[in-house]
Amino acid sequence: MPDQLLFGMEVALNGLMAGVMYALVALGFVLIFKASGIFNYAQGVMALFAAMTLVGIQNGQVPFSYLINAIFGTDIQYFGWQAPALLAILLTVVVMAGFAWLVNRYIFSHLVNQEPIILFMATIGLAYFLEGVADLMWGSEIKKLDVGLPQGINDWIDQTTFEAFGYGFFIDNLDIVATIIAALLVAGLVLFSQYTKQGRALRAVADDHQAALSVGISLNFIWVLVWSIAGFVALVAGIMWGAKSGVQFSLSLIALKALPVLMLGGFTSIPGAIVGGLIIGVGEKLFEFLIGAPFLGGATENWFAYVLALVFLVFRPQGLFGEKIIERV
Amino acid sequence: MKLLTLTVAAMMAATPVMAQLVFPSLSYRTGPYAAGGIPFADGYADYFTLLNERDGGIGGVPTRVIECETGYNTEKGVECYESTKGEGALVYQPLSTGITYQLIPKTAADGIPMHTMGYGRTSAANGEVFNNIFNYPANYWDGASIAINYLLSENDGSLEGKKIALLYHNSAYGKEPIRTLQELSVKHGFELTELPVDHPGQEQKSQWLQIRREQPDYVIMWGWGVMNQVAIQEAANIRYPMDQFIGNWWAGSENDVLPVGDAADGYKALAMHNVGTDFPIFADLEQYVTGAGKAAGNGDQVGTVLYNRGFYAAMLAAEAVKKAQEIHGEPNITPAMMRDGMEALVIDEALMESLGMPNFGPAFTVSCQDHGGSGQGKVQQWDASAKEWKIITDWIESDASVIDPLIAEDSAAYAAENNVDLACQ
Numbered sequence: 001m002p003d004q005l006l007f008g009m010e011v012a013l014n015g016l017m018a019g020v021m022y023a024l025v026a027l028g029f030v031l032i033f034k035a036s037g038i039f040n041y042a043q044g045v046m047a048l049f050a051a052m053t054l055v056g057i058q059n060g061q062v063p064f065s066y067l068i069n070a071i072f073g074t075d076i077q078y079f080g081w082q083a084p085a086l087l088a089i090l091l092t093v094v095v096m097a098g099f100a101w102l103v104n105r106y107i108f109s110h111l112v113n114q115e116p117i118i119l120f121m122a123t124i125g126l127a128y129f130l131e132g133v134a135d136l137m138w139g140s141e142i143k144k145l146d147v148g149l150p151q152g153i154n155d156w157i158d159q160t161t162f163e164a165f166g167y168g169f170f171i172d173n174l175d176i177v178a179t180i181i182a183a184l185l186v187a188g189l190v191l192f193s194q195y196t197k198q199g200r201a202l203r204a205v206a207d208d209h210q211a212a213l214s215v216g217i218s219l220n221f222i223w224v225l226v227w228s229i230a231g232f233v234a235l236v237a238g239i240m241w242g243a244k245s246g247v248q249f250s251l252s253l254i255a256l257k258a259l260p261v262l263m264l265g266g267f268t269s270i271p272g273a274i275v276g277g278l279i280i281g282v283g284e285k286l287f288e289f290l291i292g293a294p295f296l297g298g299a300t301e302n303w304f305a306y307v308l309a310l311v312f313l314v315f316r317p318q319g320l321f322g323e324k325i326i327e328r329v
Numbered sequence: 330m331k332l333l334t335l336t337v338a339a340m341m342a343a344t345p346v347m348a349q350l351v352f353p354s355l356s357y358r359t360g361p362y363a364a365g366g367i368p369f370a371d372g373y374a375d376y377f378t379l380l381n382e383r384d385g386g387i388g389g390v391p392t393r394v395i396e397c398e399t400g401y402n403t404e405k406g407v408e409c410y411e412s413t414k415g416e417g418a419l420v421y422q423p424l425s426t427g428i429t430y431q432l433i434p435k436t437a438a439d440g441i442p443m444h445t446m447g448y449g450r451t452s453a454a455n456g457e458v459f460n461n462i463f464n465y466p467a468n469y470w471d472g473a474s475i476a477i478n479y480l481l482s483e484n485d486g487s488l489e490g491k492k493i494a495l496l497y498h499n500s501a502y503g504k505e506p507i508r509t510l511q512e513l514s515v516k517h518g519f520e521l522t523e524l525p526v527d528h529p530g531q532e533q534k535s536q537w538l539q540i541r542r543e544q545p546d547y548v549i550m551w552g553w554g555v556m557n558q559v560a561i562q563e564a565a566n567i568r569y570p571m572d573q574f575i576g577n578w579w580a581g582s583e584n585d586v587l588p589v590g591d592a593a594d595g596y597k598a599l600a601m602h603n604v605g606t607d608f609p610i611f612a613d614l615e616q617y618v619t620g621a622g623k624a625a626g627n628g629d630q631v632g633t634v635l636y637n638r639g640f641y642a643a644m645l646a647a648e649a650v651k652k653a654q655e656i657h658g659e660p661n662i663t664p665a666m667m668r669d670g671m672e673a674l675v676i677d678e679a680l681m682e683s684l685g686m687p688n689f690g691p692a693f694t695v696s697c698q699d700h701g702g703s704g705q706g707k708v709q710q711w712d713a714s715a716k717e718w719k720i721i722t723d724w725i726e727s728d729a730s731v732i733d734p735l736i737a738e739d740s741a742a743y744a745a746e747n748n749v750d751l752a753c754q
Contacts, residue, residue, distance in 0.1 A: 246588025
C-alpha cells in the first residue's frame with residue numbers, strides 16, 4: 001500500500017479520536033440547550049472548574065486557602081490526605097450538582113420567560129464569575145491530573161498494523177479510553193431519557209415548557225437536573241482534556257473546539273454532537289494532512305473546522321440532526 | 330478659618346514628597362497564562378522589597394513596584410502603560426511581545442525606557458534605531474542560534490544532512506526564530522521543517538503525527554502556555570527521545586514539565602539565567618522578605634525558573650538605577666537618566682558575586698549601539714525524579730555573523746518606515 005495512503009488512514013483514525021474529544025465538550029452544550037433553550041457560554045469554564053475541583057479534592061487541597069491565609073494570617077494549604085480517584089470523582093459530581101442548584105436558585109429562576117439573548121448574557125457573566133471563583137478556590141498553578149488513565153501509543157495497534165501494512169499506526173491510549181467513555185456516556189444518557197421518570201420529564205420539558213408545567217413537572221427540578229448532568233459531562237471532558245495538558249486555565253478554551261461541532265451537528269441532538277464531532281475531527285485532520293501542511297504552511301485546523309461547519313450550515317441551518325424551527329404567523 | 334486652611338496648604342506644599350523609584354510591573358496573575366505570569370511578577374516584586382528592607386532602597390531612595398494586571402492581553406497592557414506612566418515610571422517590562430510592539434512608539438514619544446528581556450522586537454538590540462528599548466542579555470534570534478550551536482557541539486561540529494523540526498506557536502512570537510533558523514540551515518546544511526501550532530495549542534495531533542512520520546533528528550520548540558505541556562506530552566506519547574527535544578526559554582519552566590510527570594524526564598530547554606536557590610542572595614530573601622511575611626506571593630515560587638527570571642530582571646533594573654545615579658550624581662533619577670544608566674550598564678562576574686548572585690546570568694556590556702547584551706544562553710535539562718532543572722552547559726555564544734546582519738536589516742527597515750533619526754552619531 002502506498003505510504004501516503006497509510007499515512008492518510010492513520011490521520012483519519014486520529015481525526016476520529018480527536019472528534020470524540022470535541023464531542024465530549026459539545027455534549028454539555030447540547031444537554032442544556034435542549035432542555036432550557038440556553039446556550040451555555042460557561043460550559044468550557046465548567047469543565048475547568050470540575051477538573052480543578054477533582055484535583056483539589058484528590059490532593060487534599062484546602063479550598064480558598066490563599067484567601068483564608070491572607071485574612072487570618074494562617075499558613076494552611078493542604079488537609080494532608082490523598083483521596084482515591086473514584087472517591088474524588090464522586091465528590092466532584094456532588095460539587096457540580098451543588099453548583100447546578102446554586103445557578104438555578106440564584107440566576108435562572110429569576111430569568112424565567114426572558115429572551116434567549118438575556119439567558120445567554122447571564123451565562124457569559126457566570127463564566128467569568130466561575131473562572132474567578134475557581135482561581136480563588138484552587139489557585140492558578142498548573143496541576144497534574146492523575147486518575148489512572150493510560151496514555152501514550154497503543155502497542156497492540158502499532159504492532160498489528162505494522163505486521164499488516166509495514167507501517168505501525170499511532171493511536172493514543174487516552175483517545176481509546178475517551179471513545180469508550182463517550183460511547184458509555186451517550187448510551188447512559190439515552191437510557192436515562194428513555195426509561196426513567198426524570199428522563200421522560202426532561203424530554204417533556206425539552207419539547208414544550210408550558211405543556212410540561214401543565215402536567216405538574218417542576219421546571220426548577222428539571223433545570224437543576226440538566227445542569228447537574230451537564231456538570232458531570234463537563235467533568236468527563238475536563239478529565240480527558242486535563243490529562244493531555246494538565247489542569248490549567250486554558251482548559252476553558254476547549255469550548256472553542258465544540259462550536260463548529262454544534263453548528264454542524266445541531267444544538268439539540270446528542271447523536272448530532274457525536275457525529276458532528278467525528279466529521280469535524282476527520283475533516284480538519286485530513287485537510288491539514290492533504291492541503292494545509294503541504295500547500296498552506298500548516299495550522300489550518302482551527303479555521304477549517306469552522307469552514308466545514310459553515311458549509312453544512314448553508315445547506316442545513318438547523319445542523320445535521322437539529323430540529324427544524326418553523327414559526328407560523 | 331481661611332488663615333488656618335492657607336497655613337495647612339502652605340505646610341503641605343513645603344513638605345517634600347517622599348522620593349521613590351517607581352517600577353511598573355505589567356503582570357498577568359489571571360487568565361490562561363497566569364501560571365507563567367505569577368512567578369515572574371513575584372520574583373520582580375520580591376527583589377525590590379529585598380532592596381527596601383535590607384538596604385533602604387537604591388542609593389537611599391526606596392523603590393515602589395506598581396502592579397497592573399494585563400491578563401497577557403495587548404489592549405489591557407497598553408491601558409496599564411497609560412495608567413501608570415504618570416506615576417514616575419522609570420522602566421517598563423511589558424512581559425509580552427504583543428504589548429511590546431504597541432509600546433515601542435509610545436515609550437519613544439514619552440521618553441521612558443523599556444526592557445524586553447528575551448522577548449519583544451529582536452532588532453531592538455540596535456540602539457541606534459531603538460534608542461530607549463533594551464533587550465539584553467539575549468533575544469529570540471540569539472536563542473535560535475544558541476540552540477543550533479548546542480546541537481553543533483553535540484554532533485562534532487556538523488549538522489550536515491540532519492533534520493530539525495521547529496514546532497512553533499503560530500503567532501508573531503512563535504515566528505520570530507524562523508528567519509534565523511532558515512539562515513542557519515543554509516549555513517550548516519541541515520533540513521528545517523516548520524510546524525505551526527494554532528493558539529492555544531491544546532490539539533497538536535497533526536503536528537506530532539508528522540514528526541512521527543518524518544523522524545527529525547531534533548525538535549526545537551518555540552511555545553508558550555498550554556502549547557508547551559501538550560507538546561511535551563505528545564512527544565512522550567509518540568516516544569520521541571526527550572533529550573532531542575529542546576524548548577526555548579519560554580518553554581522551559583516547571584509549569585511545562587510537571588504536568589507530564591516522569592515522561593518529561595530528559596526534556597531540554599534554553600536558559601538565559603541560572604535556576605534554583607543555591608545563591609547567597611536567597612538567604613537574604615528568606616531573612617528580609619519571605620520569612621518576614623513580605624513576599625509578593627505565598628513564597629512557594631522562589632527558585633523556580635520564572636521566579637528567578639523576574640528576580641533577575643529586577644536585579645538588572647536596580648543595577649541600571651545605580652549606574653544612572655552614579656552618572657548623574659542624583660539619587661532620585663528620571664526616566665531619561667534611567668535610560669542612560671541602562672545604556673552604560675556593565676554586568677560582570679565580580680558584580681554578580683558581590684550581589685550574592687554568582688554566575689546567575691551572563692556577563693555583558695551595553696552600549697549606545699548595542700542594546701542586546703552578550704547574546705549568550707545555557708541549556709538546562711529536566712530531571713523528573715528530582716523534579717528540578719539542571720544546567721548542563723556553560724554559556725553558549727550565539728552566531729553574531731548570522732544575527733547581526735539580520736538585526737541591521739530589520740532595524741533599518743523600521744527606521745526607514747518610521748523616519749527615525751539615528752542615535753549614537
